[in-house]
Amino acid sequence: MSLEIERFINKKDFNFVRSFAQKKETPFLLINLAKVSKNYDRLKKSISYAKIYYAVKANPNDEILKTLIKKGSCFDIATVFELDKVLSLGALSENISYGNTIKKERDIAYAYKKGVRLFATDSISDLEKISKKARKSKVFFRIMCDGDGADWPLSKKFGAHPDTIFNLALEAKSMGLIPYGISFHVGSQQRDIAQWDNAIAQCKYLFDSLRERGVELKMINIGGGFPSDYLKPTKSLNVYSKEITRFLKEDFGAKLPEIIVEPGRSMVGDCGIIVSEVIMISEKSATSNYKWMYLDVGKFGGLIETIDEAIKYPIFSEQKSRKLQEYIIAGPTCDSYDVLYEKNRYKLNSNIKEGDRLYIFTTGAYTASYSSVCFNGIPPLRTFCVKRFKS
Numbered sequence: 001m002s003l004e005i006e007r008f009i010n011k012k013d014f015n016f017v018r019s020f021a022q023k024k025e026t027p028f029l030l031i032n033l034a035k036v037s038k039n040y041d042r043l044k045k046s047i048s049y050a051k052i053y054y055a056v057k058a059n060p061n062d063e064i065l066k067t068l069i070k071k072g073s074c075f076d077i078a079t080v081f082e083l084d085k086v087l088s089l090g091a092l093s094e095n096i097s098y099g100n101t102i103k104k105e106r107d108i109a110y111a112y113k114k115g116v117r118l119f120a121t122d123s124i125s126d127l128e129k130i131s132k133k134a135r136k137s138k139v140f141f142r143i144m145c146d147g148d149g150a151d152w153p154l155s156k157k158f159g160a161h162p163d164t165i166f167n168l169a170l171e172a173k174s175m176g177l178i179p180y181g182i183s184f185h186v187g188s189q190q191r192d193i194a195q196w197d198n199a200i201a202q203c204k205y206l207f208d209s210l211r212e213r214g215v216e217l218k219m220i221n222i223g224g225g226f227p228s229d230y231l232k233p234t235k236s237l238n239v240y241s242k243e244i245t246r247f248l249k250e251d252f253g254a255k256l257p258e259i260i261v262e263p264g265r266s267m268v269g270d271c272g273i274i275v276s277e278v279i280m281i282s283e284k285s286a287t288s289n290y291k292w293m294y295l296d297v298g299k300f301g302g303l304i305e306t307i308d309e310a311i312k313y314p315i316f317s318e319q320k321s322r323k324l325q326e327y328i329i330a331g332p333t334c335d336s337y338d339v340l341y342e343k344n345r346y347k348l349n350s351n352i353k354e355g356d357r358l359y360i361f362t363t364g365a366y367t368a369s370y371s372s373v374c375f376n377g378i379p380p381l382r383t384f385c386v387k388r389f390k391s
Contacts, residue, residue, distance in 0.1 A: 005316050008229065008270070008361045016388065017273055018318065021357060026277040027297035028382040029368050031059075033067050035271040036364075040071045043226075043263060046241035050259040053097050055224055056082045058264030058365040059272075063385040065089050068267075076262045080107045083114060093117075097221075099183075099262065101126055101142055101158055109133035120183055120221075122160045127168055131175035138180035139172050140221055141165040143202055149195055150187025150225065151310050159184065162202050169210050169217070181219030181257070182206055188265055189311065190225035193240055197247040204251040219258040220248075226261075228269030228362050231312040237266065265365040272364025274302065274381070278356045279332055290326035290345050295358060298331010298338040302367035302381040303360075306340040314361040317349050325350035333376045 005014065017030060043052060053076040054068050060082060066089050068075075074095040077083045086096065093115025098108075101122040108119070112134040119134060121127050122142040130139060143165055147153025160168070169179040182203045186195035200220070207217050222244065227234040248256055280294045297303060305311035315329070324347040331338035352358075371381040 005314075008314055009273075014359075017275070017359065018357075020384075020386070021275045021359075024275070024384070026275050026357065027295075027301060028275055028384060029302070029363060030273050030275065031061060031064065031268070031364055031383060031385045032271045033063055033385050033387045036064055036067050036268055037071060039263075039267050039271065040068060040073060042237060043241075043261070043266070046238050047245070047259075047261060049245075049256060050222075050261045053099075053221075053260055053262045054267055055099075055262045055264030056086060057369060059268045059367075059369055060085060061368065061383050061385065062089060064268060064271075065091070074260075080110050083111055083116065087114060097260070097262075099221075103129065105129040105133055112137065118180070121168065121172075122158060122165070124168065124171065127172060127175065127177070131172075131177055135176045136178065138178045140181040140183045140219060141168050141172075141179070141206075142183045142185075143199065143206075145184050145186050145195065145199055147187035147190075149190055149192025151189035151191065151227075151230075152305060153187045154185050155187070162206055166206060166209055169206070169215050170213060173215055179210070179215050179217060181217050181221060181260075183221030183223060183260075185223035185262075186225045188225060189227050189230070189234075191227065191234055193235065193243045195225075196222060196244045200244075200247045200251055207252075207257070217257070219260060221260040221262065224262045224264050224266070226263055226266035228265050228365065229314075230362050231314055267365075269365040270362050272362070272367065274360040274363040274367065276358045276360060278352060278354050278358060280354055281327075281352070290328060293327040293329050293348075293352070294332060295329065295340075296332050297360075297381065298333060298340060300333055300335070300338060300372040300375045301331060301378060302363070302371040303331070303340055304370040305366055309341055309344050312341070312344060313363060315346060315348065316359045316361070317352050318357060318359075319349035319351050321349045321351045323350040324348065325352075333378065335375075 053074040055076045076099040078100040097118045099120045117137045142159040144159030147155040172179040184199040276295045276297045326345045328342045329340045
């Protein structure tokens with residue numbers, strides 16, 4: 001095993017993964033529940049003053065959710081389907097935030113009936129729905145961030161300009177709701193920690209401006225954005241937490257408002273490994289310097305975040321040859337969009353053969369939950385969970 005792979009997993013654990021994989025048909029996702037628990041503890045320690053609301057959309061696997069419920073996590077849900085799931089597994093409604101700003105009126109009513117009292121919003125339309133179906137609930141208002149510096153930006157679709165948020169907060173009070181806080185999301189896999197500084201400064205402006213109009217906000221939801229470990233390393237979680245804490249204290253002093261954090265990728269990303277099989281290796285030209293490698297998992301099987309080659313997953317083979325070959329990596333479906341990496345060709349062992357297994361690391365987040373339902377007849381990505389290894 002090369003030094004590079006040891007950045008992601010130790011030899012003993014990799015041998016366990018290989019042994020486990022021999023008994024299963026590919027492709028599948030293997031989740032390390034012990035690492036989910038470890039990641040929760042690590043985040044809780046590094047930002048102890050914050051309430052953790054796991055973003056269920058990152059990976060809604062039952063075993064992951066049950067692990068986090070036992071740890072005392074709260075949950076950020078995007079739909080009533082996620083709500084039903086976390087409630088059925090034992091989560092408490094008072095520990096749930098309806099974080100999607102795009103909601104049907106009947107879904108707001110359903111969530112309220114189930115006991116949810118914390119709702120995100122960013123528009124007058126959504127606010128009116130909440131006021132009709134969830135009176136006296138707490139609402140928090142999402143400001144827009146441009147997502148600069150993030151591998152997977154979240155801009156334009158969500159949030160609104162601070163001036164719009166200011167007016168929404170005033171309206172909320174007159175509608176019988178509790179204007180409770182401000183939220184933002186600086187983009188998923190955010191590498192520029194200063195983006196939190198910019199967003200927190202906007203929160204401070206809104207807190208002060210609204211206080212002058214008789215609206216006393218209590219909470220800041222700093223969203224997700226904490227990174228996982230892909231090909232390109234990032235700063236450690238402790239660095240992120242230390243800097244974000246500094247930004248908060250610079251603007252709000254020693255007595256901080258209630259702080260919520262919504263980890264998804266950073267909670268489960270590095271807890272997962274997709275095991276895939278090489279279906280075919282081909283050459284498009286006798287003079288080409290690279291080959292095409294087709295796997296039995298692709299964009300529609302869970303690797304949708306390879307759109308624009310945004311997320312670059314670490315990929316390893318079992319072959320031990322040190323001679324490398326450039327490959328374009330593609331998925332198995334009859335769709336030309338199903339190419340994972342073409343501009344950023346991967347250098348892998350030159351002696352990889354059809355039928356060999358590949359191990360795609362840091363795939364615990366936004367893979368199984370993105371997997372399509374039977375495109376080309378291929379079933380959704382299967383997930384297995386284990387508690388045995390603790391790298």
